[in-house]
Amino acid sequence: MNARRVAVLGGNRIPFARSNSAYANVSNHDMLTAALAGLVERFALDGELLGEVVAGAVLKHPRDRDLTREAVLSTRLAPQTPAYDIQQACGTGLEAVILVANKIALGQIDVGIAGGVDTTSDAPLALNESLRKLLLEANRTPGTLGRLRLLGRLRPGQIVPEIPRNAEPRTGLSMGEHCAVMASEWGVTRADQDELAARSHQRMADAYERGFFDDLVTPFEGLDRDQNMRADSTPEKLAKLRPVFGGEQGTMTAGNSTPLSDGASAVLLASEEWARERGLPVLAYFSHAQTAAVDHVGNGNGKREGLLMAPAYAMPKMLDRAGLSLDEFDFYEIHEAFAAQVLCTLRAWEDPVFCRERLARDEPLGPIDRERLNVNGGSLAAGHPFAATGGRIVATLAKALHERGSATSPARGVVSVCAAAGQGVVAVMESAGA
Amino acid sequence: MSDRYAQLVRSRPGGMLARRVGLPRPEALERYRAGDPVIRGRVLLGDAPGGELLEALVGALGAARCELATGLDASSPDGDRVRGVVAAAGLDATVFNPEAGGEQRFKGLVFDATGIADSTELVALHAFFHGSVRRVERSGRVIVLGRTQADCESVRQRTAQRALEGFTRSLGKEIGKGATVQLVLVAKGAQQAMDSTLRFLLSPRSAYVSGQVIELSSPATIADDLDGLDWERPLDGRTALVTGASRGIGEAIATALAREGAHVVGLDVPALADELCAVSKRLDGEALELDITAADTPALLAERFAGGLDVVVHNAGVTRDRTLAKMPTERWSELIDINLSSQERVDDALLEAGAIKAGGRIVCVSSMSAVAGNAGQTNYATSKAGVIGRALALAPVLAERGATINAVAPGFIETQMTAAMPIPIREAGRRMSSLSQGGLPIDVAEAIAWFAHPASGAVNGNVVRVCGQNLLGA
Numbered sequence: 001m002n003a004r005r006v007a008v009l010g011g012n013r014i015p016f017a018r019s020n021s022a023y024a025n026v027s028n029h030d031m032l033t034a035a036l037a038g039l040v041e042r043f044a045l046d047g048e049l050l051g052e053v054v055a056g057a058v059l060k061h062p063r064d065r066d067l068t069r070e071a072v073l074s075t076r077l078a079p080q081t082p083a084y085d086i087q088q089a090c091g092t093g094l095e096a097v098i099l100v101a102n103k104i105a106l107g108q109i110d111v112g113i114a115g116g117v118d119t120t121s122d123a124p125l126a127l128n129e130s131l132r133k134l135l136l137e138a139n140r141t142p143g144t145l146g147r148l149r150l151l152g153r154l155r156p157g158q159i160v161p162e163i164p165r166n167a168e169p170r171t172g173l174s175m176g177e178h179c180a181v182m183a184s185e186w187g188v189t190r191a192d193q194d195e196l197a198a199r200s201h202q203r204m205a206d207a208y209e210r211g212f213f214d215d216l217v218t219p220f221e222g223l224d225r226d227q228n229m230r231a232d233s234t235p236e237k238l239a240k241l242r243p244v245f246g247g248e249q250g251t252m253t254a255g256n257s258t259p260l261s262d263g264a265s266a267v268l269l270a271s272e273e274w275a276r277e278r279g280l281p282v283l284a285y286f287s288h289a290q291t292a293a294v295d296h297v298g299n300g301n302g303k304r305e306g307l308l309m310a311p312a313y314a315m316p317k318m319l320d321r322a323g324l325s326l327d328e329f330d331f332y333e334i335h336e337a338f339a340a341q342v343l344c345t346l347r348a349w350e351d352p353v354f355c356r357e358r359l360a361r362d363e364p365l366g367p368i369d370r371e372r373l374n375v376n377g378g379s380l381a382a383g384h385p386f387a388a389t390g391g392r393i394v395a396t397l398a399k400a401l402h403e404r405g406s407a408t409s410p411a412r413g414v415v416s417v418c419a420a421a422g423q424g425v426v427a428v429m430e431s432a433g434a
Numbered sequence: 435m436s437d438r439y440a441q442l443v444r445s446r447p448g449g450m451l452a453r454r455v456g457l458p459r460p461e462a463l464e465r466y467r468a469g470d471p472v473i474r475g476r477v478l479l480g481d482a483p484g485g486e487l488l489e490a491l492v493g494a495l496g497a498a499r500c501e502l503a504t505g506l507d508a509s510s511p512d513g514d515r516v517r518g519v520v521a522a523a524g525l526d527a528t529v530f531n532p533e534a535g536g537e538q539r540f541k542g543l544v545f546d547a548t549g550i551a552d553s554t555e556l557v558a559l560h561a562f563f564h565g566s567v568r569r570v571e572r573s574g575r576v577i578v579l580g581r582t583q584a585d586c587e588s589v590r591q592r593t594a595q596r597a598l599e600g601f602t603r604s605l606g607k608e609i610g611k612g613a614t615v616q617l618v619l620v621a622k623g624a625q626q627a628m629d630s631t632l633r634f635l636l637s638p639r640s641a642y643v644s645g646q647v648i649e650l651s652s653p654a655t656i657a658d659d660l661d662g663l664d665w666e667r668p669l670d671g672r673t674a675l676v677t678g679a680s681r682g683i684g685e686a687i688a689t690a691l692a693r694e695g696a697h698v699v700g701l702d703v704p705a706l707a708d709e710l711c712a713v714s715k716r717l718d719g720e721a722l723e724l725d726i727t728a729a730d731t732p733a734l735l736a737e738r739f740a741g742g743l744d745v746v747v748h749n750a751g752v753t754r755d756r757t758l759a760k761m762p763t764e765r766w767s768e769l770i771d772i773n774l775s776s777q778e779r780v781d782d783a784l785l786e787a788g789a790i791k792a793g794g795r796i797v798c799v800s801s802m803s804a805v806a807g808n809a810g811q812t813n814y815a816t817s818k819a820g821v822i823g824r825a826l827a828l829a830p831v832l833a834e835r836g837a838t839i840n841a842v843a844p845g846f847i848e849t850q851m852t853a854a855m856p857i858p859i860r861e862a863g864r865r866m867s868s869l870s871q872g873g874l875p876i877d878v879a880e881a882i883a884w885f886a887h888p889a890s891g892a893v894n895g896n897v898v899r900v901c902g903q904n905l906l907g908a
Contacts, residue, residue, distance in 0.1 A: 188534055353504075353526060
């Protein structure tokens with residue numbers, strides 16, 4: 001069975017908003033619907049029956065069972081379009097793309113949408129655990145008297161809800177604290193982080209100015225650009241911020257870490273035949289992908305690894321399979337969860353010890369040309385609604401590849417996304433000329 | 435014998451008071467316990483460009499299972515060179531960038547300075563230690579490696595290499611926290627024989643050794659049987675003679691050598707037979723009740739050890755203090771005979787009889803007084819300086835047999851002898867050192883165990899002080 005090439009035809013997202021701001025009163029359902037609706041409009045998918053739609057959210061209300069399917073029903077896609085939810089922390093969006101792409105490659109479907117959405121404003125609050133247990137017990141208890149007796153055990157403290165925490169269950173450390181450990185272990189300086197952050201803002205602002213995002217972003221709730229983006233950001237301004245992770249000696253600030261954000265994104269993927277039949281140009285092909293996980297807890301036989309280092313492991317596996325080396329890309333789209341995460345990953349690939357000890361390779365993967373890194377800005381500028389980031393990156397890279405590549409000189413790009421719980425997802429995309 | 439002052443300032447109120455008033459605050463030194471790793475904590479490794487020891491150093495540290503870290507200087511290709519060597523050795527190493535902040539701490543700093551061939555290149559010391567020295571943990575270890583003067587190839591190289599001594603001695607005085615600083619000069623060809631010395635200097639075994647300069651000569655032979663060496667019991671199957679073994683430092687030496695696996699034969703005067711027998715019994719060794727100065731003792735020992743002796747520790751010694759003007763002849767002669775002449779006679783007899791095995795180790799206990807001089811101790815310092823002379827003179831002779839001789843010069847060691855001192859002198863003795871405290875008999879014994887180690891063939895003709903870098907005679 002020969003795998004088919006998977007074409008990326010385009011994408012759509014709503015501008016990303018800072019937490020408790022422009023999208024404070026909209027839900028995941030609203031945002032995902034808006035992202036899908038924009039894509040439907042852009043590609044004239046009214047009434048189309050798609051193979052499937054796959055999306056997810058990291059912070060999800062219990063009531064949002066089948067969030068994606070419900071969002072599909074709120075659009076003008078054919079209501080017979082199947083859908084399902086996935087969740088792999090910040091890898092959700094890219095993993096959704098991989099799932100849809102694989103079904104297209106296998107011929108199981110011809111076209112699909114992958115996406116993601118997250119809100120930190122409309123976050124789910126759970127019942128206090130002891131109250132929940134009490135109520136469940138009351139539910140099981142027969143007779144009004146027995147139930148009343150149980151309710152007599154209610155205490156004021158049980159009213160306090162359980163608030164979702166941005167902490168790793170097995171370490172108790174937040175993602176930022178984990179990344180601060182990595183930054184220290186890899187000797188990443190504050191200056192390097194601030195420079196990367198400033199460049200992310202400047203490049204994304206430039207991309208907006210030249211209209212790059214005109215057919216990638218649909219205005220929503222009064223926003224037409226990513227709310228977090230600061231066109232006038234400079235390393236000097238960022239240098240004034242206080243460290244927020246890693247203690248007083250820390251190097252990580254609110255400026256070189258992504259803020260909590262709200263937003264949604266969607267990407268349209270199809271077989272070449274499907275695109276040709278509809279006369280839709282192929283922006284890029286989605287050709288390789290790899291997911292990896294590390295032991296960030298230290299329970300295994302090996303050494304404990306940094307929480308966000310999994311992409312460093314996923315990349316060489318994928319490159320080996322693709323027969324590519326790290327310097328053979330025109331674009332590097334590395335998700336900027338924290339500037340330090342990007343810098344640690346790049347340093348690891350250059351490091352002979354890491355590459356020998358942890359990756360079992362005789363030679364380092366080597367350095368990359370920093371001028372090719374996140375050329376249209378990254379998560380530090382755009383913000384990072386967890387599950388929406390993968391879709392943003394894939395659509396952005398597809399367009400950049402389409403602009404750069406030609407029949408005689410195809411362009412190639414690579415995506416790297418780190419995720420909570422010690423996971424990472426990477427992928428290769430190539431321009432249509434390839 | 436207990437150091438009440440140290441106990442006081444290690445308490446919370448005592449420590450606060452001492453800090454306010456500016457009194458010395460001696461650190462509780464970590465000491466070796468059986469089964470301990472070589473060093474408990476990360477070792478930061480660096481070198482000056484052109485260094486020649488890196489591969490051997492990485493090999494030795496790797497074999498000692500040290501957790502490594504290396505500096506990362508993105509602006510110079512050298513940071514990557516060190517990591518390349520570490521990677522080639524199949525070892526792991528974290529990255530250290532002093533400019534990155536963070537909480538990184540190191541138990542050891544090891545710097546190969548052999549590449550420094552000109553005074554202008556000494557700045558490499560500053561580059562490596564400036565950002566790392568305040569990250570050294572308590573009872574940390576700093577080792578700088580240089581070239582022996584004889585192996586320097588130019589006047590400028592000799593100058594720069596000699597300059598290292600001023601650096602390590604000064605750093606030893608300012609580093610604090612119970613940390614120690616040493617300079618190890620490595621002769622060409624000796625880089626494969628650094629293991630035992632690096633392990634000793636990195637480990638808590640060298641708790642009271644600081645500010646020392648140790649020379650590693652190219653050993654005639656690197657013993658072939660080192661491959662299967664059990665580093666927990668390196669003296670297994672070997673016999674050691676320890677004189678003055680019934681108490682104090684001698685007892686500690688016997689105990690340490692037995693711990694290292696040696697069959698220990700303790701020797702002491704018949705008057706101390708009870709104590710000697712108790713020590714020998716405890717160590718499952720033997721006791722020889724002999725007067726070391728007796729005329730027939732050398733011959734008796736040569737006969738007793740005709741089957742071969744691996745380690746001789748000349749520890750027996752006495753003090754007969756008196757200013758020279760008031761010192762009668764017998765007070766002089768008796769002491770010189772016990773402390774120095776008897777050693778000469780015994781060694782001559784053993785060597786003539788061929789009792790010292792190839793790879794044998796002779797260790798003499800000298801004294802800080804021999805280096806610094808001490809009022810009232812002309813006789814004692816003369817004998818102990820003579821002991822140093824013996825070590826220096828015999829070293830080339832023994833090297834031919836694959837054997838070594840070294841001297842250890844204890845500083846203020848907490849013993850019955852020091853306990854009997856008047857309080858002001860005792861306190862001065864304790865505090866006038868970089869570590870601000872007295873040493874323990876085990877500290878001297880650990881240094882001797884290092885000299886006696888089968889892998890210490892490159893350590894020959896050294897005089898190492900176990901004095902906490904005492905200010906006297908430094």
